Amino acid sequence: MSTLHIVSSSPFQTHALQSALKVVLKGDAILLIENGVYAAVDGPEMAQMLAGAADSSRVYALEEDLNARALPSLAKHVIKVGYTDFVQLVCQHHNSVNWS
Amino acid sequence: MKTLTFLARQAPFGSSSAKACLDMVLASAVFEQQVNYVFLDDGVWQLVRGHAPDGIGAKNTLAALQALELYGVDNVYALDESMSERQLTQAHLQIPVRLCTRAELGAMINASDVVTAL
Amino acid sequence: MIISVLVTGSPVSQQAAQSALSFCTAVLASGHTLYRVFFYEDGVHTGNALTVAPQDERNLNTAWSEFIQQHQLDAVICVASALKRGILNNTEATRYQKPAANLAAGFEISGLGQWVDACLNSDRVVSFGA
Numbered sequence: 001m002s003t004l005h006i007v008s009s010s011p012f013q014t015h016a017l018q019s020a021l022k023v024v025l026k027g028d029a030i031l032l033i034e035n036g037v038y039a040a041v042d043g044p045e046m047a048q049m050l051a052g053a054a055d056s057s058r059v060y061a062l063e064e065d066l067n068a069r070a071l072p073s074l075a076k077h078v079i080k081v082g083y084t085d086f087v088q089l090v091c092q093h094h095n096s097v098n099w100s
Numbered sequence: 101m102k103t104l105t106f107l108a109r110q111a112p113f114g115s116s117s118a119k120a121c122l123d124m125v126l127a128s129a130v131f132e133q134q135v136n137y138v139f140l141d142d143g144v145w146q147l148v149r150g151h152a153p154d155g156i157g158a159k160n161t162l163a164a165l166q167a168l169e170l171y172g173v174d175n176v177y178a179l180d181e182s183m184s185e186r187q188l189t190q191a192h193l194q195i196p197v198r199l200c201t202r203a204e205l206g207a208m209i210n211a212s213d214v215v216t217a218l
Numbered sequence: 219m220i221i222s223v224l225v226t227g228s229p230v231s232q233q234a235a236q237s238a239l240s241f242c243t244a245v246l247a248s249g250h251t252l253y254r255v256f257f258y259e260d261g262v263h264t265g266n267a268l269t270v271a272p273q274d275e276r277n278l279n280t281a282w283s284e285f286i287q288q289h290q291l292d293a294v295i296c297v298a299s300a301l302k303r304g305i306l307n308n309t310e311a312t313r314y315q316k317p318a319a320n321l322a323a324g325f326e327i328s329g330l331g332q333w334v335d336a337c338l339n340s341d342r343v344v345s346f347g348a
Binding site for chain 1: 219221227233234237240241243244245247248250341342343344345346347348
């Protein structure tokens, strides 16, 4: 059984992502939506924070939210997905948590 | 019967989240579901003894927290590191809680049917 | 799959209500069932019929109301959250002697029991929050 952790606030603004990362287990997934997509920016701080999670769980970012915000770069291990994939992820994982 | 886990992450009084989470917990208990009520991040501040919110026109939720037992909500936890970061120990709290680690909380979340974080 | 959605963010001030609508649209397009959408806390503002959006902006409340009616969805506004925030149907407006009712078409006002029921009867429950 696995959990989809949906992170919807910016890691530069809140501790939502940090808290989610404390409880992420191997096989879980992280989906960045809304301002949460700022965690996908390609930089040493965010890369370090997310890379640890990426070893044991996939990290996704919602394309519509990324496009809206025009991030200068996207970290390599972050997978872009659309709303249809979002639905698939919800079905694929046993449950979800919204970290806002 | 399903297992519904609630993550209370916000401090009391600054927003309506604390009471909103509590109301969901009580509704779930009334409908006889298996409930886990977990306080983490600033949510642990909700548990502190001695709240006196009259001066800010707010209601004290501690009476409701004390009634959790009567509602059959026995699984009340606080994340250990959220407590220690804020210099809190069980002695500061109004109701008894079980401390849990990150790993234990991760496992609890994983094993739940529905998880709601407020 | 049978999916229910919880919305706790306010439609203008946060993105939650928009994300939830896009998600719900994709749920139906993917062939899944939406059992219930439950609006709680500031999410109840989505059910306000009196909102007026600028000409060049989308009225999210109208979009939700139309979406719910088009697909005949079960959309519940939590009574406790709604009363506090002044989202009233005719019954509540009369009961509390308020000058007007403002609940948009397609929404019904009910209690948290409906959310618990959604948890029991859905395969997945997804939250969109503040």
